[in-house]
Amino acid sequence: MNKLVEAATLTGAEAVVEMLKVHGVEVIFGLCGDTSLPLYDALARLQDVGSPSARGIKHVLTRDERHAAYMADGYARVSGRVGVCEGPSGGGATYILPGLVEANESSIPILAINTDVSVNSRNRFTLTELDQRTLMRPLTKWNAVLDRSADIPRVFRKAFESMTTGRPGAAHIALPFDVQNGPVERAEVWADPTLGAFPARRVAPDVFFIDLAIKLLRKAKQPLFICGGGVVLSGAESELAELAEKLSCPVATTISGKGSIDERCALSVGVVGSNGGTPEIRSIVDSADLVIFVGCRAGSVTTERWRHPAPGSAKIIHIDVDPAVPGTNYQVDVPLVGDAKLCLAALNEALQGFDRSSDLSRVENAKREKFEKFEKLAASNDMPIKPERIVFELNRILDKDAVVVADPGTPCPYFSAYYVVKGTGRRYFSNRAHGALGYSLAAAIGAHFGRPSVKTVAVMGDGSFGMCVGELETAVRLKLPVTFVVISNAAYGWIKAGQKTGYGERYFSVDFGVTDHAKVAEAFGARSWRVVDPSALHGVLKEALNSKSPTLVDIVCQPLHEARAPVSEWVA
């Protein structure tokens, strides 16, 4: 048997696995299909062969491709590495799509691979045939359909380069059945492994704009940082802290920007915007004479539809890696294009020796007022349990390294506003690009694989639960120590609250039946509790969070339209 000759050529499917390995991929989330059989066989065979550096890739079997993509997204957010998901042709491609587009719009690098019908069966009414190139094009930063096995190494290198350089984003590759069986030269299987993590190849800012920014920073009386997800994506937290301290400049964040600054520190303002912002915090935005947006698109939620800051009320410095961002929503005085870490480091360098102190009592007062109202509601023993109580208890119980994932509905505004992130880096996230229900359960599973040593918690509404419940089986099968918290109000509460404030309480088609989510979880094999009494909540959450296996806590909760949610449209 000529082993050398055999080793010189790989099958396309083997080359795919090897290309993932050389980019440092350790785990893939996905679901099998007919067109994926060669890929699965390669994954199986390459589990334990090859050199010590070529360890196998762990495959996490999911129950739905949408959740495979959400898992890859959660994994990428906490690990700083590319998340990879896969599914078959046809329905596998249409089902993987929601996770792909959320990641892409949130600047999270995930790679989705859908296998496909053979090149030689195209255009013949072949079962599951679909134009994956056109389908995925507007949803991804980069995509390709393979036609020849020899192109596999080059296409995978391009995918990783495009995901992790510049503004991070999602990539998609369609991998036809016969391409998986064709030959690839082993010598072609190589990569720059640094492209497996992000940000790769940071871009530094133009000094001309640094000088302009310094002039504004020196002159400003009440500057304010508004940080988006770009600070955490870039790992720019320590540069931000240094600059903020030098300038004595408060730091507000968007929802995705939570983790830019330790929220316990005096300079931290908290979350601004229509979802999670409160009137006290808004007053800090309104009184700024200079706003420095960092890694933030100044979108509709952060700026309350471009009203806070009011256009023209403050000078604006806008730092972003994407040249298309500064100037899109506000007239900016200084556009600073580059990686956030390098931009902030350059500003620190140019401000060496500068040291301003300012009175931060207005920030302190705003936060005190906000949290006093919150704590008063959290202390209530009324039933149904108030959402404030849930956040209050998790603030008390979770240690600082925990990762919390929040779905839309009740969780997002409440946790964005009141969950205090202790430390920096990604410790809290929500799917803020499209805010699709049913994200957090799977994203938390993915996050667990990205940071297995910490406690991961998903908080979801009952609407979200209905959209992701199947993945409880995945968590149970893999014995993952993840805790799921369900906020039960038997309604699409967010929309019902909108009908209350905007449509004269004409509630229409927003209520659904009561489900005992704890019993559902029990049927899947997870330990679970249903809590109706606020005084029982602390003990139950503590027990659930201490568990080494999956747990679910179903909390019968005050519906949003009766609550005092930190959502500006309803507060008004």
Ligand SMILES: Cc1ncc(C[n+]2csc(CCOP(=O)(O)OP(=O)(O)O)c2C)c(N)n1
């Ligand atoms: C996939 C999807 N469909 C519809 C919506 C619109 N939507 C936003 S919030 C919401 C209600 C959320 O209900 P639930 O998960 O029960 O949370 P609650 O608001 O009741 O706390 C809906 C339907 C959405 N965000 N995502």
Ligand SMILES: [Mg+2]
């Ligand atoms: Mg609900």
